[in-house]
Amino acid sequence: MICPVCWGTSGSAVIDSRPYQQTIRRRRQCLVASCQHRFTTYEVRAVSADHSVIPKDLAPRLKSIEREAKDLRLLLERNAS
Numbered sequence: 001m002i003c004p005v006c007w008g009t010s011g012s013a014v015i016d017s018r019p020y021q022q023t024i025r026r027r028r029q030c031l032v033a034s035c036q037h038r039f040t041t042y043e044v045r046a047v048s049a050d051h052s053v054i055p056k057d058l059a060p061r062l063k064s065i066e067r068e069a070k071d072l073r074l075l076l077e078r079n080a081s
Helices: 059-080
Strands: 012-020 023-030 038-044
Touching: 012 038
Parallel strands: none
Antiparallel strands: 012 023, 023 038
16 A cells, blocks of 8 residues: 555555444555554455455456346346246
8 A cells, every 4th residue: 555645655554454334444554664654544345145245356256247147137037028
């Protein structure tokens, strides 16, 4: 994560992490020695239809599969009628 104050590319350390509504709230601290700025980030948690939390990298794939399954069900229902 890039610091919003010094734009340091050496990253940031997570100081605190906790769930907040449908996101994860993380308190971070810049790793640049002359900056050490603290800032907050919010990360979106993906939740599947059965309300289980999905890892962030799998979320787009699962949403795509769910849309395709829904479209396929609708297509099959139309053809059955």
